[in-house]
Amino acid sequence: MSNSGRIGLVTSTFMDEEDTKRELADFILSAKSLSMGLMVKKFEEDFAAKQQRRYAVCVNSGGSANLLLLQSLMNIGEIRPGARIGISALTWSTNVTPVIQLGLIPVAIDIAIESLNVGTEQLSEVLDDIDVYFGTNVLGFASDIDKIRECCEAADVLFIEDNCESLGSSVKDKLLGNFGKAATFSFFVAHHISTIEGGMIVTDDTDLYEALLMARANGWDRNIPAHRQDKLRSRHSVDEFYASYTFYDLSFNIRPTEITGFLGCSQLKYWDSIVKAREKSFKQFHDAIKANERLRSYELGHMSTVSCFAIPVIARDKDAFGYYKSLFMDNGVEIRPIIAGNIAKQPFYRKYVSDIGEHPNCDIVHQHGFYFTNSPELTGDQRRKLVALLD
DSSP states (O other): OOOOSOBOSOSOSSTTHHHHHHHHHHHHHHOSOOBSOHHHHHHHHHHHHHHTOSEEEEESOHHHHHHHHHHHHHHTTSSOTTOEEEEESBSOGGGTHHHHHTTOEEEEEOOBTTTTBOOHHHHHTTGGGOSEEEEEOGGGOOOSHHHHHHHHHHTTOEEEEEOTTOTTOEETTEETTSSSSEEEEEOOTTSSSOOSSOEEEEESOHHHHHHHHHHHBTTOSTTSOHHHHHHHHHHTTOOHHHHTTOOOSOOOBOOOBHHHHHHHHHHHTTHHHHHHHHHHHHHHHHHHHHTOTTBOOOOOTTEEEOOOSEEEEEBSSHHHHHHHHHHHHHTTBOOBOSTTSBGGGSHHHHHHOSOOOOOHHHHHHHHHEEEEEOOTTOOHHHHHHHHHHHO
8 A cells, every 4th residue: 555645743823724713813913911810711611611511710721630630629628648549551641640649659450451541440440559540541442431430429538530642531421521520621732622722620619719819820829719719818917918929829930821711702603613623533434444354343332332442452462563564654643552551661750659550451552552543534535444444
């Protein structure tokens, strides 16, 4: 097969890129200020409505969203210092590094290969040993996440989600990112919606929402409602003059810009078409995978929508992995390992975590898997080429 017509992981920065860039240029030229303001607020409100959550807080990256969420939960006492945080062994570094940076203890949990996610079977093995489960919804997939929520509630384990790869996916018609107390999203260029860089946290909890607003911006009270400002200032005997430079808790400065807000509002209108295109392509690719005895298929019949971030290919043995890895690369298809493989095998994890554990299913994915793009902008010819390679 010819290697002409390279298929990259990222097709463009934005949906409708030419018009979006032109509109962005006009916005920058006309804006009085590009520091976080009304456009960010509008993006947060629109995103919360579309995601069907009460609150949304925008930040400068998906990694920052994870860091801010954990810090804010510590600030309000829902996570104690030194708590044990369950994570998927198949995840991205920024799902784990904030855990370590904040003095918390990561506990890597093996996955179910048929969903690439931690299921109740895997979670039950460590449920008595963790205080928080920070689940990653991998590549648009989900396990029995409704039961995971029930298990966490029964065990008094706080459940939060990293949904950076799964915008628009749903289980029993409920969007992923709506099962835990809070969830994080990424708007990096390769993700479902792009603001170049950017991230979001969603929650229905008012106390957490206000803690997020404060910890996002230095720990001051400028962005929380007036009645909550009054309570804080009264409690700490802060008058109006000193209030502008009073800092109430541990915090960062990870605010987004108005450019992020403008782009987010601009790209949200493509949410439905992006999800439909990704879902349609995934079904086509998965049919080809299921028909190939040398590749592992997935069991996702419990999912209402699979808004697949990328298409994971897991070979059944080392020889098949080598064959398909070379086949895709030789035909101009850009591929990557499936996220970070087994995160517990990464150098940073072994440097800072003493209890590594065993993750045999994740090791299979690590050693025999790769993924290619599921861009909503794939052409018919490109999809046919990818299906042919899977065959």
